Amino acid sequence: MSVLLEAQGLCVDYLGGERSVRACAEVDLTLRRGEILGIAGESGSGKSTLITALTQLQRPPAAITAGRILLHRDDADGGGTVDLTAADEKRLRALRWREMSIVLQSAMDALNPVMRLSAQFADVLREHRRGITKEAVAARTAELLGMVGIPAERSGAYPHEMSGGMRQRATIALALACDPALVVMDEPTTAVDVVMQRQIMKQILGLRRRLGFAVVFVTHDLSLLLELADRIAIMYAGRIVEIGAARAIHDAPQHPYTRGLRDSFPPLHAPLSVLHGIPGTPPDPADPPPGCAFHPRCDRRLDACDRRLPRLGPVADGRGLAACLLHEHPEEAPVS
Amino acid sequence: MTDLKPDTETPVLEAVAATKHFAAGGATVRAVEEASVALHRGRIVALVGESGSGKTTVARLLARMYPVTGGEIRLDGSPVGRGHPDREYLRRVQLIFQDPFASLHPGKTVLHNLERPLRIHGHVRDRAEARARAAELLERVSLLPAKEFLDKLPHQLSGGQRQRVVIARALAVRPAVLLGDEPISMLDVSIRLDMLNLLTKLRDEEGLALLYITHDIASARYLCDDVQVMYAGQMVEGGPKEDVIQRPAHPYTQLLVDASPDPARDRAADGTADEDGTTLGEPPNLADPPSGCRFRPRCPHAMAVCAEAFPPRTELGGGHWAHCWLHADGSGVTTT
Numbered sequence: 001m002s003v004l005l006e007a008q009g010l011c012v013d014y015l016g017g018e019r020s021v022r023a024c025a026e027v028d029l030t031l032r033r034g035e036i037l038g039i040a041g042e043s044g045s046g047k048s049t050l051i052t053a054l055t056q057l058q059r060p061p062a063a064i065t066a067g068r069i070l071l072h073r074d075d076a077d078g079g080g081t082v083d084l085t086a087a088d089e090k091r092l093r094a095l096r097w098r099e100m101s102i103v104l105q106s107a108m109d110a111l112n113p114v115m116r117l118s119a120q121f122a123d124v125l126r127e128h129r130r131g132i133t134k135e136a137v138a139a140r141t142a143e144l145l146g147m148v149g150i151p152a153e154r155s156g157a158y159p160h161e162m163s164g165g166m167r168q169r170a171t172i173a174l175a176l177a178c179d180p181a182l183v184v185m186d187e188p189t190t191a192v193d194v195v196m197q198r199q200i201m202k203q204i205l206g207l208r209r210r211l212g213f214a215v216v217f218v219t220h221d222l223s224l225l226l227e228l229a230d231r232i233a234i235m236y237a238g239r240i241v242e243i244g245a246a247r248a249i250h251d252a253p254q255h256p257y258t259r260g261l262r263d264s265f266p267p268l269h270a271p272l273s274v275l276h277g278i279p280g281t282p283p284d285p286a287d288p289p290p291g292c293a294f295h296p297r298c299d300r301r302l303d304a305c306d307r308r309l310p311r312l313g314p315v316a317d318g319r320g321l322a323a324c325l326l327h328e329h330p331e332e333a334p335v336s
Numbered sequence: 337m338t339d340l341k342p343d344t345e346t347p348v349l350e351a352v353a354a355t356k357h358f359a360a361g362g363a364t365v366r367a368v369e370e371a372s373v374a375l376h377r378g379r380i381v382a383l384v385g386e387s388g389s390g391k392t393t394v395a396r397l398l399a400r401m402y403p404v405t406g407g408e409i410r411l412d413g414s415p416v417g418r419g420h421p422d423r424e425y426l427r428r429v430q431l432i433f434q435d436p437f438a439s440l441h442p443g444k445t446v447l448h449n450l451e452r453p454l455r456i457h458g459h460v461r462d463r464a465e466a467r468a469r470a471a472e473l474l475e476r477v478s479l480l481p482a483k484e485f486l487d488k489l490p491h492q493l494s495g496g497q498r499q500r501v502v503i504a505r506a507l508a509v510r511p512a513v514l515l516g517d518e519p520i521s522m523l524d525v526s527i528r529l530d531m532l533n534l535l536t537k538l539r540d541e542e543g544l545a546l547l548y549i550t551h552d553i554a555s556a557r558y559l560c561d562d563v564q565v566m567y568a569g570q571m572v573e574g575g576p577k578e579d580v581i582q583r584p585a586h587p588y589t590q591l592l593v594d595a596s597p598d599p600a601r602d603r604a605a606d607g608t609a610d611e612d613g614t615t616l617g618e619p620p621n622l623a624d625p626p627s628g629c630r631f632r633p634r635c636p637h638a639m640a641v642c643a644e645a646f647p648p649r650t651e652l653g654g655g656h657w658a659h660c661w662l663h664a665d666g667s668g669v670t671t672t
Contacts, residue, residue: 042524043495163618193386194551198595199616220525223554226599250599264525266532266558268598269582275558277529281494 003072004181004214005031005054010067012046012053015060021286023049023062025238028312033074033181036208036215038229038246040222040261042282046238047218051184054216055102056084056092071099074181097128100182101175105190107167111159117145117170118155124177144173148203165196169203176207184216189224201228223265226250231320234258237283237293240312244320254315254322257294292325300326346413347374348545349429349513354397355406356390363623367393368569369646370407375513375545380535382548382556382577384592385566388619391549394566395515398547399431427457430506434518436498440490446474446501447486453508473504477534496527503534513545514538520555532559553596557581562655565589568619568630570646575656585658588631591616629661637662 012024023046031037041047052058054069069084082095104110112120121141125132132140142152148169159167168188175183185204189197205228208215219225225232226246233243234255242255253259260278280297283289289296295305302325312323356368368390375381375398383391397404403418410416411425421429433439440449450470451460460466467486474482477500490498499519506514516535520528532555538544550556556563557577564574565586573586584590595616617634620626626633632642641661650663 042526165618194553194597195386195591195595195616196618197597221597222525223597223599227597227601261526262599264529265597265599266529266554267600268554268557268593268596270600272558274533275529276533278526279530281496281527282524 001032001034003030004033004035005029005072005216006068006070007050007054008068008070010050010053010069011065012049012058012062013065014062019286023238023285024053027067027240029233029240029243031182031214031216034208034212034214035231036204036217036229038225038232039216039218039235040220040225040232041218041235042220044237044282044285045235046285047220047235048186049238050235051102051186051216051218054084055100055184056087057102071095071182073099077181097124097175097178097180099180100184101178101180103168103171103175103183103185103188105187107164107171107188107191108159110171111167113159116156116158117141117162121155121174121177124174128178140177144177145170147176147207148173149199165192165199168192168196169200172200172203172207176211176213179211180213182214182216184218186218187220188217190219190221197224204228222249222261234261237288238285239293239323241294241324242320242322243312244322248319252319254319254327255294255324256298256300256326258322260297292323302326345376347376347410348412349398350374350410350413351394351398351404351407352410353407354394354404354409356393356397356402357405360623365622366569366625367622368397371566371569371571372407373398373547373564373571373574375547377512377545378539378543379562380539380546380548380560382550382560382563383566384550384553384556384563386551386592386619388568388622389566390569391566392517393569395431395517395547395549398513399429399515400425401431423457427509428512430509430511430514432499432502432506432514432516432519435522436495436502437490437522439502440498440505442490445487445489446470446493449490449501450474450486450505450508453505457509459508459510469508470504473508474501476507477501477504478530479504494527495523496531499523499531500534503538507538511544513547515547515549517549518551519548521550521552528555529558535559553581553593554598565592568625569622570630571659572629572631573656573658573660575652576654579652579654579656583656585652585656585663586631586660587635587637587662589658591634629659 007027007029010024010027014021014023039047053064064085071082071084073080118141122137125137125140141155145152145155150166189200229246232246232249233240236257242258253262263275264277266275278297283293291306291308292310295301305325310323310325312321315322315327351371351373353370353372355370358365358367371394385391400421408415447470450473451466454460454466454469460469470486471482474485479485479500520531539546548560560577563577563580565572567588573580573589581593584593620630628643628645629647632638639661647659647661647664649657649659651657
């Protein structure tokens with residue numbers, strides 16, 4: 001499939017004079033049309049900052065200080081490539097909802113509490129399809145709600161009259177209102193129960209198959225992504241430390257952090273053994289360790305790890321990319 | 337419902353057919369119906385279910401944060417009153433909450449947070465002794481070097497370190513029972529296992545009885561000895577963890593286990609069935625719950641009898657039991 005979105009050398013800083021904090025550092029990403037890319041990371045890893053930058057929703061003091069975000073438009077939508085970091089608000093407004101939309105973690109905050117669901121769908125549809133008839137708005141709203149299993153007669157409800165799971169599904173339906181090529185999802189299943197989480201995941205997979213949109217799905221729950229995503233990027237301290245096919249991330253993680261994260265989830269059915277997670281705690285983004293930010297927690301660190309910053313590069317057997325000196329110097333033995 | 341576990345040892349703490357109804361406006365919310373759970377020395381019981389299932393209410397009934405509407409709470413086999421618990425009860429039964437950011441006094445040092453229970457319960461005579469005991473407590477929860485942590489303020493600690501302080505504070509009064517309400521769900525994934533391993537250590541080395549409330553079946557399986565499953569205020573199944581999780585007898589338990597993230601799941605077999613519009617249903621409104629078994633509106637096996645009465649407890653062997661009409665003839669055949 002053709003490339004839809006590219007981030008090149010993207011840096012996002014929280015500006016504070018001499019105490020600026022780099023939340024995303026030199027992020028390179030490529031997203032193909034129709035692909036589900038998962039981004040996994042712990043608190044402070046920069047994953048939420050990254051997607052607010054991708055959608056140009058960052059607010060001061062966050063600012064993009066380097067890099068580009070290229071959106072390649074489909075020929076049917078006029079074609080061409082837009083650098084989102086250079087686009088003005090008018091240009092972005094034309095792209096939002098039609099080219100890219102976002103689903104946020106807290107559906108209660110994303111929906112207007114004093115508007116009926118139908119009015120919120122009408123808002124979006126009227127803004128982006130001038131002259132659309134009242135009947136067409138109602139029909140499209142019913143169709144969209146139907147996609148996520150909400151009966152059309154519920155469109156008259158206010159957000160507080162719906163369950164958390166239904167609200168979250170409504171925001172997904174809303175994000176699909178103008179048939180975008182890209183839907184960015186920020187932990188959309190974190191606030192719902194496992195049964196609803198499973199249902200939402202199935203709906204995302206089914207709708208993606210039917211409608212062909214691409215998804216960037218951010219979560220702290222790697223076990224979820226292993227079931228949902230085509231490819232997974234692992235973030236640590238503002239950097240992508242590994243990116244590869246979901247199966248490869250599960251079967252053969254190349255970065256020690258990815259391996260530790262994968263092994264932090266106890267199995268549901270496989271035999272149990274004592275697991276240890278990863279020693280230590282994630283670093284403070286304002287004061288990351290020198291060299292590879294993971295080295296203080298790493299059980300395979302090399303002498304140079306506290307000085308040299310590893311670059312994201314191909315691993316030996318061609319299974320994706322990893323940023324780790326082990327792959328730059330596979331012959332060197334671990335010190336610990 | 338008064339049948340005790342066939343154990344020789346009397347449970348330290350137990351809810352026997354405990355019912356809790358809340359008045360809400362003109363309505364009555366039937367939060368918990370005749371729920372029984374027994375906590376034994378040196379054993380961990382996991383209480384699993386969706387939000388709104390009554391898990392937290394059961395923990396609060398056990399902690400006597402509010403009185404039961406029906407049934408009783410027993411400490412060491414003796415029924416407790418419905419009034420405010422005395423200091424001895426509060427000493428023996430300690431709660432650990434979900435949010436380690438909200439459960440420590442933010443303006444006071446770790447020492448102060450630990451010293452309070454030590455003094456209130458008369459375990460120390462002077463400051464020097466309090467400091468020494470507080471340091472011991474931090475060592476027991478592996479916050480090392482303990483002396484460095486005593487003078488820190490909660491905001492200077494990571495989430496995992498804070499939750500360790502919360503556990504240390506609970507241990508300060510030398511409790512017999514810990515009630516953990518989602519104690520790891522707000523922690524970063526890579527440090528959750530450490531916390532579960534700490535709880536295991538407290539069970540094994542100190543003989544604590546533990547109730548672990550969670551919606552994460554995999555972590556329940558990792559940590560606990562027994563599992564009980566709650567749905568809409570009713571206990572639906574329980575027993576040794578592998579019986580319940582690997583051979584669930586109740587259709588709700590089956591739904592819960594099937595919905596849980598499992599990277600080992602075969603993706604090709606998933607995501608094609610009941611995608612798009614179909615829904616797995618949602619829990620009922622407890623102000624107006626369905627008659628009989630409250631799971632029946634979502635249950636693929638619902639029968640006429642399910643609406644008539646809540647099914648009796650069926651013993652399935654080896655301590656495994658379920659409340660389901662499918663098993664009420666005593667055949668003990670699972671439905672999968």
